[in-house]
Each structure stands twice: as C-alpha cells, then as structure tokens.
Amino acid sequence: MARGSEGDPATEARVIQHLQTNTSVPVPEILAIGDDHFVAKWCDDVPDDRTLDEERARTMGAGMATLHDETAFEATGFLYDDGGELALDTHETWHRTVCEFLANRREFLEPFGYDDVADYALTFVREHPGLFDGAGDPILCHRNYLPEHVGTDGDEVVCLIDFEHAMVAPGEYDYWRTALPVFTDSDWSDDSLAEFFRTGYESVRPLPSGLDQRRPIYWMINSVAYLQALHLQRRQTGQEAARTAVDIRDYVYETIDSLRAEH
Incomplete structure (x- = not known):
C-alpha cells in the first residue's frame, strides 16, 4: 500500500517488472498492480539482520554493480508509471536532475521550516555546473540498497527488494547512497567492510575516476534527502527529531562552505 503522498507503488512495481524482463537481477515476481498498491511474491531470502561481514559486503557490492551494469538509459531523471509502462x-544533464531533486526537497521541507537547507544546497549546485563531470553514464539506481533489502547466499545476491526510491542516475550516486548509512553511520561500521563492498563492485564494473573527490557532494545531497525522510517517516519525534534535524542542517551548511572554498 502507498503510505502518504510520496508513495508510488505502481511505479515501483513497473521498475521491478523491468528488471525481471531485461536483467539477471533477482527480484520478486509481481502478481498484481493497483493505483495505490502492488502484490509481489514473498521472498524468504531477505534477512532481518542488518549486520554485515566481509563476504556479504563484497557480495552486496557485486550485486549493486550488476544492477548498474545491466541497465542503461539515454539520460538521467525520475521514473514513473505511464499507463502500465x-x-x-x-x-538534459545529471546536474539538472540534481537541481530538480533538491528543488523538490525544498518544496517538501518548507512547511517544516527547513527549506533553507535544501535551498542552500540547490544554490551551490546551480552555481557549479561542472560538479559532476565524469560521473558516468545513466543507469537504474536502487537508492535504498541496504542490507535488509538484499538477500545473499554466499557470493550471490538471490533477492533484491524495495525499489520505492529508484531513479536513473550515475552509478556513483547509488554507491555513495549506500556507503553513507551502511559503512559510516551504523553501530557496527567498519572501514574494512567498505573496502570489501568496493572490491565487490569493481569486480563487475569500474567506478569512475573522481569518485572519492565527489563523495562530499553526494553525502551533502543525501543529507538533504535524509532531512525529508526524517519528517516523512517520523521514526523520530519531538526533541529527538529536532536535534537530528539541526545536526543535518549543520552538516549540510558546513559541507557546502567547505566545498565553496575548494571550488
């Protein structure tokens, strides 16, 4: 079922069908699609445990790279269901897609009093059209590639779920979208696991040059998205949510100020 105005289950189902038809990525079979829901075959292989070990981190990296390697689009942008397709x-460019993404976050955050964060990020990105030069070709990004969404068996990904946030972007965006929460913001974070994830990815396809230099930009953009998620999902409330929002705001401002000094 769609949860709130941001949910779009029909598009998510079409993404899964696209992968099932055109790639080797293991996704659940879609059984039915409605305007505000879809039904998929249950996948027992997706774990409840979010923790990783070296083997699983490597397998997840290779699985993400396979998703990227087997999908290709002419340009970046946002997916939607067009009459069942x-x-x-x-x-026109990934830079323009990012600007549209941040503008949408600004509109959402305005009633909560945090639109300034998205606006500050948007202004910086608009002023620097060369930020993403060399980022790579547009592919399908999962954008929520977390351990609880990836079923693995040894060195093989056996099920990939939750394509609610999928969009078309360079693969490095998806890479950093996973690396931030999984390898730097978890109780069990370990730098070595990040290296195994990267090794797994590069065993399938190369990462673009300049990937590490663009990391702060992607983490800043993703932080704006996390600020939206904070108010949309409401997993934190009251003072806890307020403190998290302030921390995110401070991080975005500090990162942009540092990036301005570099650019």
Missing part, C-alpha cells in the same frame, strides 16, 4: 522524466 515504465517511463522516464528525463533531464
């Missing part, structure tokens, strides 16, 4: 609202 998967369609793409394209933008």
Whole structure:
C-alpha cells in the first residue's frame, strides 16, 4: 500500500517488472498492480539482520554493480508509471536532475521550516555546473540498497527488494547512497567492510575516476534527502527529531562552505 503522498507503488512495481524482463537481477515476481498498491511474491531470502561481514559486503557490492551494469538509459531523471509502462522524466544533464531533486526537497521541507537547507544546497549546485563531470553514464539506481533489502547466499545476491526510491542516475550516486548509512553511520561500521563492498563492485564494473573527490557532494545531497525522510517517516519525534534535524542542517551548511572554498 502507498503510505502518504510520496508513495508510488505502481511505479515501483513497473521498475521491478523491468528488471525481471531485461536483467539477471533477482527480484520478486509481481502478481498484481493497483493505483495505490502492488502484490509481489514473498521472498524468504531477505534477512532481518542488518549486520554485515566481509563476504556479504563484497557480495552486496557485486550485486549493486550488476544492477548498474545491466541497465542503461539515454539520460538521467525520475521514473514513473505511464499507463502500465515504465517511463522516464528525463533531464538534459545529471546536474539538472540534481537541481530538480533538491528543488523538490525544498518544496517538501518548507512547511517544516527547513527549506533553507535544501535551498542552500540547490544554490551551490546551480552555481557549479561542472560538479559532476565524469560521473558516468545513466543507469537504474536502487537508492535504498541496504542490507535488509538484499538477500545473499554466499557470493550471490538471490533477492533484491524495495525499489520505492529508484531513479536513473550515475552509478556513483547509488554507491555513495549506500556507503553513507551502511559503512559510516551504523553501530557496527567498519572501514574494512567498505573496502570489501568496493572490491565487490569493481569486480563487475569500474567506478569512475573522481569518485572519492565527489563523495562530499553526494553525502551533502543525501543529507538533504535524509532531512525529508526524517519528517516523512517520523521514526523520530519531538526533541529527538529536532536535534537530528539541526545536526543535518549543520552538516549540510558546513559541507557546502567547505566545498565553496575548494571550488
């Protein structure tokens, strides 16, 4: 079922069908699709445990790279369901797609008093059209590639679920979208696991040059998205949520100020 105005289960189902038809990525079979829901075959292979070990981190990296390697689009943009077909609202460049993404976050955050954070990020990105030069070709990004969404068996990904946030972007965006919460913001975070994830990814396809230099930019953009998720999902409330929001705001401002000094 769709939860709130941001949910779009029909598009998520079309993404899964696209992968099932056109790639080797193991996804659940779609049984039915409605305007506000879809039904998929249950996958027993997705774990409840979020923790990783070296083997699983490597397997997840290779699985993400396979998703990226087997999907290709003419331009970046946002996916939608067009009368039963998967369609793409394209933008001329990845830079313009990021600007549209941040503008949408700004609109959402305005009633909560945090639109300034998205606006500050948007202004910086608009002023620097070369930020993403060399980022790579547009592919399908999962954008929620977390351990609880990836079923593995040894060195093989056996089930991948939850494509609610999928969009078309360079693969490095998906890479950092996973690396931030999984390898730097978890109780069990370990730098060595990040290296195994990267090794697994690069065993399938190369990462672009400049990936590490662009990391702060992607983490800043993702932090704006996390600020939206904080108010949308409401897993934190009251003073706890307020403190987290302030921390995110401070991080975004500090990161942009540092990036301005570099650029």
